[in-house]
Amino acid sequence: MTPYLTKIKDLAEIGDLDAQRCLGLLYFIGQDVAKDHIESYKWLSLAASKGERAAIIILAHLTETMTLEEISEAKRRAECLF
Numbered sequence: 001m002t003p004y005l006t007k008i009k010d011l012a013e014i015g016d017l018d019a020q021r022c023l024g025l026l027y028f029i030g031q032d033v034a035k036d037h038i039e040s041y042k043w044l045s046l047a048a049s050k051g052e053r054a055a056i057i058i059l060a061h062l063t064e065t066m067t068l069e070e071i072s073e074a075k076r077r078a079e080c081l082f
Contacts, residue, residue, distance in 0.1 A: 041074035
């Protein structure tokens with residue numbers, strides 16, 4: 001993991017809205033991490049739940065590509081964080 005990604009993840013884990021959106025987007029497009037829609041959904045949903053507009057838009061698009069099982073798993077992972 002790159003120092004940049006480590007910093008973003010650390011910030012996301014303590015509730016930083018911008019970092020959550022950024023990390024969700026990185027997982028969505030597979031930049032600097034393996035593409036992972038479940039992890040993307042987890043981080044984007046946390047940011048979206050606090051009103052982060054870009055996260056809301058990306059999450060809406062992402063949700064269309066995921067199964068109900070994937071969404072359930074992503075929600076479970078998000079609940080484990082906070």
